[in-house]
Amino acid sequence: MLFRQAGIFHTDYAADRAMFPIPLDRWMVGVLLALGLAAPWVFSSLALTSYVMPWLIWAAAALGLNLILGWAGQFHFGYAAIMGIGAYTAVHGVRAGIPWEIAVVLGGLMATVVGIVFAFAALRVKGLYLALSTLALQFVMDWVISHVPAISGGVSATLQAPTLRLLGQQVTSEAGLYYVALGWCLFVTVFMLNLRRTALGRALVAVREKDFAAAVIGVQSFYYKLVAFATSSFIGGVSGAILVFTFYHAVTPEQFSVNVSIELLAMVIVGGLASIIGSYFGAAFILLLPGQINQLVAWTAKLMGADIGVETLAHIPQMVYGALIIGVLLVEPMGLGKLYANVRNYLLVWPFGYARK
């Protein structure tokens, strides 16, 4: 009964279809929000800048990818390239003197344009073949970025990002950069929460379940797939730009290479398809876990007095990480988001579990 459903009577449709109809959810969201806002004082500066902030940005990007993968059911193996386009466009924009906000939006729009081109090429097929064609497009983008010095920034292929200026104000403090990231992440999250309740969201789900069938009931599947690609590309592009401005401070081709695409994919799948909270879990899992396992293994080795070489010590966490991905998929193929939902469903009726049966 932690999530109390009994005794809640919605007297109008608005209340019934509210984002969080259950009070405890509302409370939890409130607490999380408060924690998010107070983070600069709650977390150590290390945790804030190296864990929380990048996590939020990657979660936003994962949400964007989840829009295509989870909601619209279309593969995208080239999402990192899309993020890279946003990042490069925004950095070049700011360097050319465009105000930061506009440059970031431009980055998003450029990503959208390229994303739509992707989509036109890729959406003629589906399933595995869509995955492969987007993967091929990722390679094309990688090639273009690293072979056009005007984009990549010369021989050493790094492009310094100018200082972030929000509304003309320089933002350099840890807290300031964090709030920019938080703001974007919240924006994307609220957008995704609302998407579930709109006609667009439902149409996407229809397309995902069976696009022919969706067409039969009057959903233009190609149009909606295109919209999904465009929207998600915009989110990806802006996330890429924000990642560079707040976290990397410089943009290089490797930051958006094919393994990053695969990591993003892993975030979404391990987190849970079409699960918003899952995207947060997934981003944390993929992004933060390897480093943490690293320390855990080193600590355990020291504790047991085992003398493991520095090299072996580095490979074990990688192995554990692979095993964990396999494990999550075996235990709950719908990902961490579903695991959370299972717990929540259990608690919904706890302690009256039999009410379900």
Next chain:
Amino acid sequence: MKKTWISTLAGAVMLLAGQAALAQKAEPVRFALCYDLSKAYTFVTPQIVQAAKDYADILNAKGGIQGHKIEIIAQDHGNEPQRGIECYEKLKREGVMIFDTLSTPVSRAVLPRVMADGNILLQSFVGRGDAIDGDVFKWIFPIGPTYWGQVANDIQYIKNYHKGSLKGVKVGFVYPDYAFGQEPIPVLKTLAATEGFELQLYPNPLPGKDQAALWTQVRRANPDWIITWNLSAMHVVAAKEMKRNGIPMDKLISVNWFNEVDINNIGAAEAKGMKRGTNVVGGQNHPLIQQILKDLYGKGKGNGDRKNLDDVYYNTGLAMYSVAFEGVRLAIKQGGWPLTPAKIKAGMESLRNFDANGLIAPVTVTAKDHGGGGKTRIDMWDGTKWTPQSDWISAYGDVVEKVIKEQSAEFAKTSK
């Protein structure tokens, strides 16, 4: 009664203070090696870490640097910028001032932060070449030659071989098609224009293991010299393909990243005649290595596999950390304890003709020049060992300098 209580307290306070002083005296100098130990750079990083730890043990046995123990912190970042930054940020907050990343993507990602924070980033033999411009890259210390300098020296060697004229000579450049491989091209192009040799470029897409078509082209074009910018297994493929295409081994000049593992994979006899741009002396004749063998491995106290000592990358690690430890020694000697990044910087910049007892060409680091001279030499594999083919040389300083200035100016312009 009361008096005793006070005196006890005073005694305790004094004891604590004394311990604090003792602790301060014993406080170590810490070096953070945020390395890629699990993905792309595993062919070199374990040897370097092992060398750094071994040398630190040797020094620590003698009391460390100016009485301060050395602590080597090695952490894996898997060649991912995100985790490299995490490693840097974490250790920075724990008070580490000297960092070493040894991975192009991570170096690029960490560099802006190091510059902003004013910490020391060691980048010997790796990372961006323009960082030797000490005016712009105040906190970056790529002591040793850059790739630009190395390739210029290769050309100088070829020029000497042809008795001073490169007219009509054909030089092929085989490189993996990404930043590391592309880097020497501007210098090569400039030199081709000024010296009049014909430059042929042979890009090889990553992962670089499939070079059949490439060597067919090389055999057709038949260059007089082939400079390769390969890494680990790419060398093996290249050497085997040369054999199969009937290209003589002695035409080959490799980048410095070519070690005994590669030789073994090619076959020691097969590799005979090939040359390497060398910036660290290989072999175990060096007194330091002899000492390490005796004091550490002889007693089973080594920091890893004894086999790794046969590897030139181990020597490379020793060279890198000889330079770093010497810089820190100078820093403490000049500025005293506690260390600050500024003191370390000053210490590094006062290295004069330091050659790590003959491991490297002597380097002289100044505030302007963080490279230290950029000397390399050409070694040849004679079937059993590397034999020097030239002195330590540093050629075409003006050309290299020009590229460095162009690149660093670009960085200076945009990092504001």
Next chain:
Amino acid sequence: MDLTYLLELSVNGALAGLMYSLVAMGIVLIYKSSSVPNLAQGSLVMLGAYIVLAFSNGLGAPMWMAIPLAMAFMFFAGMGIERLALRRLAGRPIVMILMMTLGLDIFLRAGAMTIWGGSGRPMRIGISDDPLFLGPLLLNRAYVVGAAVTLVLFAVFVLFFRTRRGVVLRAISDDYMASWSVGISVERGVALSWALASVVATTAGVLWGSIQSVDQSLSTLLLKGITVGVLGGLDSLGGAILAGILLGVLESVASGYLDKLLGGGSRDLVVAAVLILTIMIRPHGLFGRHDIERI
């Protein structure tokens, strides 16, 4: 236009392409029986090579014995992977299956590096490195051997698929439900296909290992394998062979003529372009089956 040059590029490209086919064959075998695109095939290739070395260097077996032993080992390893990791995901959306094979890839690669370390080892199977001339054409000896082995394996599989057990495997790839209905153990068939794919991977590991020495980078052969597989049609072994030749020739000729114009790396572009065009024009590949989707 130098004809000999073109011919030499083409022939060596075709030979290299056939060696890609070897990687692709493993992917096809698994895809055919279970519609699982195995993104861990590259890691299986790597693992196979390491196991051969473990038998030969570690246990001191001569090569002619180490290779069959490793194949036997990998046969059961493949079965085990299917049993432990893939079977429970049968019938799940393909994203999850893809992710599972990716997780396997990470696990196997890191596992191999934990055990054997990061530096490369030689695989000596006694192929001479001396130049081999066929008239004016220089052939790449290692690739000639590799291509021959690929063709032999292909022939073996063609024959195998005519045997009773082979027919059963083909029946499974046709229709799971119908197979169950006549008492075919689909699970065992799929496991067998993983086992066979692992054996093929071992072969690929030996041949590619002898060319580029054995280290974790053998797993990157996956990309070429998948490209060849898709081009040929993921469920056609013959397609994989022909697509390998086609892609090899294209790559080789492209890098011979285009690199000078595009400033390098054109081979990757050609691969990407081939992949995209195949998918655009013939999504089921050159020889793949055209499946009809029912609403």
Next chain:
Amino acid sequence: MTATPTQVPDEAGDEVLTLNNVEVIYDRIALAIKGVSVQVPRGGMIALLGANGAGKSTMLKAVSGLLAAERGLVTRGEVCFMGEDIGGLAPQRRVKMGIVQVLEGRRVFEHLTPDENLVAASAIHGSRHDMARNRDMVYTYFPRLRERRAAAAGYLSGGEQQMLAIGRALMTQPKLLMLDEPSLGLAPFLVAEIFDIVRRINREEGLSVLLVEQNAVAALEVVSHGYLMDNGRIVMHDSAEAMKKNPDIQQFYLGGAEGRNFHDIKHYSRRKRWLS
């Protein structure tokens, strides 16, 4: 109008298949059949009639064990084959015991030739000798297949594919042959031909047959008894003759329903449900 299965000759112990009060749930949510009890006598030929979605295929799959592949589960009751509870067995074990199901929609191995189809189906019974003998038997019953033995099965006509599907099932040396909608999409003369052959097989090979059909006219011509299933329940069980005469059956399944519209059929179903 009666819905009780009491007039059936009760030859206890001589049933090849007995379903006792079986309930099947899909995906842990959807209840597909409830409390179904069916008996197939040894050597008999029984029909299971009913409209689309009545639960006939589900019942067959509960017997053949193919339910699991569709996430279905027998949650109540027991399925006994020759007196043995086979509830927990894997499909191939059941085939080995002698139960075989010919799937709805024929489902031949399209990319294999008829010959290979038969070979694939003989996997369960190892010996080469058995396989050759069974194949000859199949070709004797279906001479048409012998003519087309080398073409890809996907290119056979619908009738030929149905014959192949039945032939393929015979390769497993079954004791109980279950046919799911064999008449689907076939011309009436073909249906008659195929049913005749099935009847012959039933007699000559001593094979028990459970025929699931919507086409009640054709089915009731060849079977001795029939069950009528509606909405997941058995609503009628009688001899074929009696069923043919039953006015309700005539109206709704034997084409005697002139003048009745869809609404009435619905009404009928509802009444039936209410009764049972």
